Amino acid sequence: MAFFGLFGKKENKEEQAANLDKGLARTKESLFKKLGKLLLAKHKVDDDVLDELEEVLITSDVGVDTTLKIIKRIEERVKKDAYSGSKELNAILREEIAALLEETDRQGAQAEFIDHGDDPYVIMVVGINGVGKTTTIGKIANRYKKAGKKVVLGAADTFRAAAIEQLEVWANRVDVPIVKQQMGSDPASVAFDTLSSAKAHGADVVIIDTAGRLHNNIGLMNELSKIKNVMKKVVPTAPDEVLLVLDGSTGQNAFEQAKQFTKATEVTSLAITKLDGTAKGGVVIGVSDQFSIPVKYIGIGEGVDDLQLFDRRSFVESLFK
Numbered sequence: 001m002a003f004f005g006l007f008g009k010k011e012n013k014e015e016q017a018a019n020l021d022k023g024l025a026r027t028k029e030s031l032f033k034k035l036g037k038l039l040l041a042k043h044k045v046d047d048d049v050l051d052e053l054e055e056v057l058i059t060s061d062v063g064v065d066t067t068l069k070i071i072k073r074i075e076e077r078v079k080k081d082a083y084s085g086s087k088e089l090n091a092i093l094r095e096e097i098a099a100l101l102e103e104t105d106r107q108g109a110q111a112e113f114i115d116h117g118d119d120p121y122v123i124m125v126v127g128i129n130g131v132g133k134t135t136t137i138g139k140i141a142n143r144y145k146k147a148g149k150k151v152v153l154g155a156a157d158t159f160r161a162a163a164i165e166q167l168e169v170w171a172n173r174v175d176v177p178i179v180k181q182q183m184g185s186d187p188a189s190v191a192f193d194t195l196s197s198a199k200a201h202g203a204d205v206v207i208i209d210t211a212g213r214l215h216n217n218i219g220l221m222n223e224l225s226k227i228k229n230v231m232k233k234v235v236p237t238a239p240d241e242v243l244l245v246l247d248g249s250t251g252q253n254a255f256e257q258a259k260q261f262t263k264a265t266e267v268t269s270l271a272i273t274k275l276d277g278t279a280k281g282g283v284v285i286g287v288s289d290q291f292s293i294p295v296k297y298i299g300i301g302e303g304v305d306d307l308q309l310f311d312r313r314s315f316v317e318s319l320f321k
Helices: 013-023 025-041 047-059 064-081 086-107 133-146 161-174 187-200 217-232 252-264 283-291 312-319
Strands: 121-126 151-155 205-209 241-247 269-273 295-299 307-309
Touching (some): 013 025, 025 047, 025 312, 064 283, 086 312, 133 151, 133 269, 133 295, 151 161, 187 205, 241 252, 241 295, 252 283
Parallel strands (some): 121 205, 151 205, 269 295
Antiparallel strands (some): 295 307
16 A cells, blocks of 8 residues: 555544445446456457457556556466466456556555654645546545644635635635635745745645646646745745546546646646546556556545545455455
8 A cells, every 4th residue: 555544543444445335336337247248258268358358448447558468467377377267367357456556556655644843744736627626635634634633725726716715615614724815826926825824833734726727738837846846945845745636537538637747747646536426447547557656545425534545455355346
């Protein structure tokens, strides 16, 4: 598991598992309906079965590159271990998906929080409009507050008046302070003020919202770089992480969003939202693998507590349960 629960605090595992099962219900139903037909129709793992499995994974939004990687691994295992029965395919697939997620976890392993003493832990959140970015920020703030941390939000998405208002609604909902300016203000100035205020008031965590879209990729890149540079003047380690929020229900569009944002800035972790309303949960596997960025959070419901710290073992277990 790449990200460890807040400060070793144990969360209700049974409740989390039940919520995860419920949140992934549509993906599980779709995936196993396809797998079931494949396994019933075939009795031997051959090229035809692997071709059909490839189609199952691609249509489950795992992505072409990741699917080909999984198929190659299964092919090698079938040859090496002399697997012949298609009933074993389900177990092999489960193991290979878990292994794939573990590799990405190892590359980006870190804690959910780092204590910098007098300086706050700083999270810069990026993502296009409509993916659930503001909601995710609110839910992350709620997680930290419940863990006993002082949180400050920064409304640095100044290109949309609604973005500032929406973040303020969440700040009020979870009862944390917010630093904001008028629409059209310099985002870097908002970030500077937020970190200065957080440091002055002994805050533990700062979460900075950023614009979902500028006129072009170069504009986005320059804006995010400017925000980063200004924050470092207040907190040298800032940002501790750059969290990209993706809408899981968009399937392949999530890959394109990840491509654009990883070009614009150094993304260190992913939050994949709206998994409860889609059968496209395979995107969690594909995006994480393709961009070598660990998934940190998954959104599996509307409630304030329906943002889970991603655990690859729990995810795979739920997916194949």
